[in-house]
Amino acid sequence: MTAPSSTAAREVPEGHRSGFACFVGRPNAGKSTLTNALVGSKVAIASAKPQTTRHAIRGIVNRPDAQLVLIDTPGLHRPRTLLGERLNDLVRATWTEVDVVGVCLPADQRIGPGDTYLVGELAKLPRTPPLVAVATKSDLVGPTRMAEHLMAIQALEDKLGITWADIVPVSSVTDDQLDVLAGALVERLPEGPPLYPEGVITDEPEETLVAELIREAVLEDVRDELPHSITVAIEEMGLREGRSDDRPLLDVYASMIVERDSQKGIVIGHRGERLRAIGEKSRRQIEALLGTPVYLDLRVKVLKEWQRNPKHLNRLGF
Numbered sequence: 022m023t024a025p026s027s028t029a030a031r032e033v034p035e036g037h038r039s040g041f042a043c044f045v046g047r048p049n050a051g052k053s054t055l056t057n058a059l060v061g062s063k064v065a066i067a068s069a070k071p072q073t074t075r076h077a078i079r080g081i082v083n084r085p086d087a088q089l090v091l092i093d094t095p096g097l098h099r100p101r102t103l104l105g106e107r108l109n110d111l112v113r114a115t116w117t118e119v120d121v122v123g124v125c126l127p128a129d130q131r132i133g134p135g136d137t138y139l140v141g142e143l144a145k146l147p148r149t150p151p152l153v154a155v156a157t158k159s160d161l162v163g164p165t166r167m168a169e170h171l172m173a174i175q176a177l178e179d180k181l182g183i184t185w186a187d188i189v190p191v192s193s194v195t196d197d198q199l200d201v202l203a204g205a206l207v208e209r210l211p212e213g214p215p216l217y218p219e220g221v222i223t224d225e226p227e228e229t230l231v232a233e234l235i236r237e238a239v240l241e242d243v244r245d246e247l248p249h250s251i252t253v254a255i256e257e258m259g260l261r262e263g264r265s266d267d268r269p270l271l272d273v274y275a276s277m278i279v280e281r282d283s284q285k286g287i288v289i290g291h292r293g294e295r296l297r298a299i300g301e302k303s304r305r306q307i308e309a310l311l312g313t314p315v316y317l318d319l320r321v322k323v324l325k326e327w328q329r330n331p332k333h334l335n336r337l338g339f
């Protein structure tokens with residue numbers, strides 16, 4: 022297998038840090054907007070690298086001195102049912118696996134029961150990760166209200182028995198203090214090389230990312246034999262119905278499209294071995310990217326001269 026893009030070759034400066042963070046907070050606290058602002062409105066796709074997280078990656082902040090991987094966690098809810106209880110267990114498990122948690126507390130809202138519940142739950146973990154309080158939406162308030170908000174955040178320490186690793190006001194709209202926040206998070210990551218190659222960053226929809234992952238997996242294997250005459254089409258992709266929320270399964274039906282019968286043979290390989298290997302590798306990478314178990318149905322199709330046929334090109338989305 023060839024080395025993924027640039028990680029292996031790149032010099033890793035001394036003291037480089039890498040690791041995982043997640044943002045928590047009540048609905049509307051500004052978590053998504055903050056993630057996008059930090060990452061630069063891009064979803065990062067990390068392919069061809071051993072994966073160290075089972076969770077969906079929301080974005081990757083790459084800096085010369087650090088790589089911060091932001092992961093998605095579902096919200097924590099006051100549990101009313103057994104399923105709710107289980108979901109909360111999952112969320113808690115995620116919290117203990119990240120290196121730092123950013124707790125988003127919007128400056129234009131008073132700290133309420135929802136916030137104290139959430140931070141209280143973080144405090145109760147057997148091993149609470151470092152917590153960085155993020156006073157979001159700083160652009161919406163003046164200095165007096167911000168000061169009051171920061172005091173209220175500080176007061177949670179005594180009330181809930183936690184210690185903030187840092188308290189940082191930010192605005193994702195004016196970008197105010199985003200670099201300070203990134204610094205505060207990075208400081209809590211362990212030293213280590215980047216976990217994901219830097220290159221591949223895209224804001225493409227999930228289906229395109231998945232198609233691209235499969236294409237990369239194939240090309241890694243057959244690049245010399247069929248450099249450009251292969252493309253991947255996602256025929257259908259969706260969560261399997263009838264599965265419980267804590268055991269989702271994503272069905273992906275994909276076709277690798279080649280131009281000639283002889284190329285089909287190359288991709289399938291002796292007794293289908295190559296196709297199986299490509300399918301297995303792609304499936305693992307899709308799972309790591311999207312954070313869901315995947316059922317991948319991968320086929321090879323011949324579309325004669327697809328690269329020159331406008332009808333085929335349209336269908337394939339070019």
Ligand SMILES: Nc1nc2c(ncn2[C@@H]2O[C@H](COP(=O)(O)OP(=O)(O)OP(=O)(O)O)[C@@H](O)[C@H]2O)c(=O)[nH]1
Binds near residue numbers: 046050159160194
């Ligand atoms: N003025 C201002 N508005 C913001 C800022 N950050 C987020 N918002 C707005 O606040 C609303 C909620 O932001 P989201 O990022 O969707 O919040 P969230 O925490 O991801 O929300 P959920 O997905 O419901 O948990 C949106 O209308 C954003 O545009 C900010 O820094 N300043």
